[in-house]
Amino acid sequence: MQREIIVGYDGSPHSQAALLWALDEAARTGSSVELVYVDASPVLAPAARLIQAPPPPDSYRTEVVNGTLERAVATAKKTQPLIDITARTVWAHPATALIDLSRKARLIVLGGSGHSAVAGLLGSVSTAVSAHAHCPVVIVRGEPVADAPVVAGIDGSASAAAVLTFAAEQAYARKATLRVIRTWPPVTGLWEETPMVTGMVTDQERAPFDALVTTIRTTFPDLTVETEAAVAHPAEALTGAGDHAQLLVVGSRGHGAVSGLLLGSVSQHLLRHSACPVVVVHPRT
Missing domain, CATH: 3.40.50.620 (HUPs)
Incomplete structure (x- = not known):
C-alpha cells in the first residue's frame, strides 16, 4: 500500500489548511507527506506573452517558490517532527501533474481555493483531479466538526x-x-x-x-x-x-x-x- 500523502501547495491559506489536514492524517497513519507546487507558467508562457506582459524570470519564480516551500516544510517539521516531510516543484499543467503523481500516492490533498498563477483554473483542476486520480482525493474546505461522524x-x-x-x-x-x-x-x-x-x-x-x-x-x-x-x-x-x-x-x-x-x-x-x-x-x- 502506498504511504505517501501528496499536498497541492501554493502558500495560500487554503493550501495551508490542506497541509494541516494532511499532517493530521499522516500522524494518525504513519504516512509521509510531500508538498508539491505545480507551476504552469513555463508551459503557458508563450500564450501569455500574446495577451499580457511577460512573466517574471525563471530565476525569480524559482526563488519565490522554493522559499515558500522551504518555510512550509520548516514550520511543519516543528509541529510534527516525527513525520517525513518533503517538497518539490513540478513545471507542468496542474491537473495533469497531480493525476500523474496520484499513481504512487496514498492520498492527494487539495485546498478549496488558491492564489497561484493558475488560481482561476482551480475549480476545473480540482474537478479533473478528483475525477481521474488513481487514489482518493481530499478537498479541504469548511470547518470539520470535532467528534462528529x-x-x-x-x-x-x-x-x-x-x-x-x-x-x-x-x-x-x-x-x-x-x-x-x-x-x-x-x-x-x-x-x-x-x-x-x-x-x-x-x-x-x-x-x-x-x-x-x-x-x-x-x-x-x-x-x-x-x-x-x-x-x-x-x-x-x-x-x-x-x-x-x-x-x-x-x-x-x-x-x-x-x-x-x-x-x-x-x-x-x-x-x-x-x-x-x-x-x-x-x-x-
Whole structure:
C-alpha cells in the first residue's frame, strides 16, 4: 500500500489548511507527506506573452517558490517532527501533474481555493483531479466538526464498496461514528410504482445497501454504524449531512450516461458547497 500523502501547495491559506489536514492524517497513519507546487507558467508562457506582459524570470519564480516551500516544510517539521516531510516543484499543467503523481500516492490533498498563477483554473483542476486520480482525493474546505461522524454517501454504482470501506477506515481511525447515507432521487410521474415515485424505499430496493453495510459491520465490529436510506435529492441530503460531519466521503461518479467522462454532479456540488472536507474515492481504489 502506498504511504505517501501528496499536498497541492501554493502558500495560500487554503493550501495551508490542506497541509494541516494532511499532517493530521499522516500522524494518525504513519504516512509521509510531500508538498508539491505545480507551476504552469513555463508551459503557458508563450500564450501569455500574446495577451499580457511577460512573466517574471525563471530565476525569480524559482526563488519565490522554493522559499515558500522551504518555510512550509520548516514550520511543519516543528509541529510534527516525527513525520517525513518533503517538497518539490513540478513545471507542468496542474491537473495533469497531480493525476500523474496520484499513481504512487496514498492520498492527494487539495485546498478549496488558491492564489497561484493558475488560481482561476482551480475549480476545473480540482474537478479533473478528483475525477481521474488513481487514489482518493481530499478537498479541504469548511470547518470539520470535532467528534462528529464520518459520513459516507453511496449509490448503486461500482464505487459504493470502495467509498464505504474508505469511510469506515477513517471513522475507525478517528474513533468516530460512521453514518452511511443512501438516497433515491425523487421524481414526479404516474408510471410504475418505484421508490422515486411512491416516496418509500422497499426492502427489495435497499437490499444491496443493507448487504454492503453488513459487510462493514462484520469487518469493523467495534465501529458504530448508523444508516439512512430515503427518497431525497442526493446533493441536498449530503450537503446537509456535511454540516454536522468531520469528513464526507463520496464516489468519483454515479452511473449516468456520461459516467466514464465526468465527475458526478453530486460530487461536484459537494466540492463547492460542503461545510467539511470532502473525499472523492474511485472504484479501483
